[in-house]
Amino acid sequence: MQALVIAAHGSHLSAGSATPTFDHADTIRESGAFDEVRECFWKEEPSFREVLRTVESDEVYVVPLFISEGYFTEQVIPRELRLEEWDVDQWDSDGTSATHTTVTATDTDQTVHYCGPVGTHDAMSDVIVQRADSVTGDRSVDDGEFGLAVVGHGTERNENSAKAIEYHADRIREQGRFGEVEALFMDEDPEVDDVTDYFSTEDVVVVPLFIADGYHTQEDIPEDMGLTDDYRKGWDTPTEVDGHRIWYSGAVGTEPLMADVVLERAADAGADVGDAIERVRRETSSAGPAAGD
Missing domain, CATH: 3.40.50.1400 (Rossmann fold)
Structure with missing residues (x-):
């Protein structure tokens, strides 16, 4: 057994x-x-x-x-x-x-x-892409017109925390499915607060590499990106921020x-x-x- x-x-x-x-x-x-x-x-x-x-x-x-x-x-x-x-x-x-x-x-x-x-695991890259695709509905992410932000917590106490985010961002970038791919973080540079500074694509899908939705994914990140000034009011998908449409997926682990x-x-x-x-x-x-x- x-x-x-x-x-x-x-x-x-x-x-x-x-x-x-x-x-x-x-x-x-x-x-x-x-x-x-x-x-x-x-x-x-x-x-x-x-x-x-x-x-x-x-x-x-x-x-x-x-x-x-x-x-x-x-x-x-x-x-x-x-x-x-x-x-x-x-x-x-x-x-x-x-x-x-x-x-x-x-x-x-x-x-x-x-x-x-x-x-x-390498297969996590596929989950991130599927998560991005699922939040955009009928619009495919394969046309190169979308940017992708893979977001992690980040911490100076454990360098492996950032390594996992950067690893999958690099793998997905090599696939050529997105116009741009960036690894962003909550607690270290480059920060997700400034997400629009890192993309020239009009549409950006933001996928947090977290297992479950909670305080960070449902409160911190949406407010930090400017999707809403109060997470309790919710936000639209997509939300326009600084001339970009931000498609926020919530935790990849779901x-x-x-x-x-x-x-x-x-x-x-x-x-x-x-x-x-x-x-x-x-x-x-x-x-x-x-x-x-």
């Missing part, structure tokens, strides 16, 4: 923070790729610490639903799962290239394939295609998922905008 555990942050303050995790878990559960699928959280129940004891399978694939390699993926999750054999050097990563390592959970004796975060990235992470670690990746990609690619958009 093989099980999948999706590890996410969760929130005590935002009731909808865990919704994308449950949605993607349900999609994967319905695919039949795993005998068991479990969700666990840092700030909600079930917790990281207890989740392995809810799993009957001897072989477990753990996929962190996080954007970057850093404190949570390198320290918190392995510690809480009691992966005492774990060492970050086992990932042999430059900050965006972690794949997986296999260790034994100390107290349950399960074989755990601990995967890199979804946010640095895009249904994210379930495909989770599956691909597990498959890269050796999980037998059959044709689930192809089926989930096909189904979620035609699912349209995520609920609540």
Whole structure:
């Protein structure tokens, strides 16, 4: 038997923070790729610490639903799962290239394939593009007339936070689907507050590389960009700002295609998922905008 555990942050303050995790878990559960699928959280129940004891399978694939390699993926999750054999050097990563390592959970004796975060997987670039396409409706982003801003939190405390954003911006730029592609940040330069300064295209799609919609994506970023002077009043899509039309998508993690990235992470670690990746990609690619958009 093989099980999948999706590890996410969760929130005590935002009731909808865990919704994308449950949605993607349900999609994967319905695919039949795993005998068991479990969700666990840092700030909600079930917790990281207890989740392995809810799993009957001897072989477990753990996929962190996080954007970057850093404190949570390198320290918190392995510690809480009691992966005492774990060492970050086992990932042999430059900050965006972690794949997986296999260790034994100390107290349950399960074989755990601990995967890199979804946010640095190559397939995340496809999710960002689909997210951009879904918010523009009938207007395709493939004509080169749209600019794309991939937005991250950014922090001087962890350089990998910015690396993940820049990595996907570079990959999407190379595809040539957008007229311009820029990586922007909330807490470091170049800042999303000045989004229109970085684009000559009239239309700009802004996709925040966050797992769930919350304070940053629904309050900070819309106000910082000038979409609204009060997030509680909402904003139009698109909104004209400084002569540009800004198409704001909300968190990329709410895009249904994210379930495909989770599956691909597990498959890269050796999980037998059959044709689930192809089926989930096909189904979620035609699912349209995520609920609540």
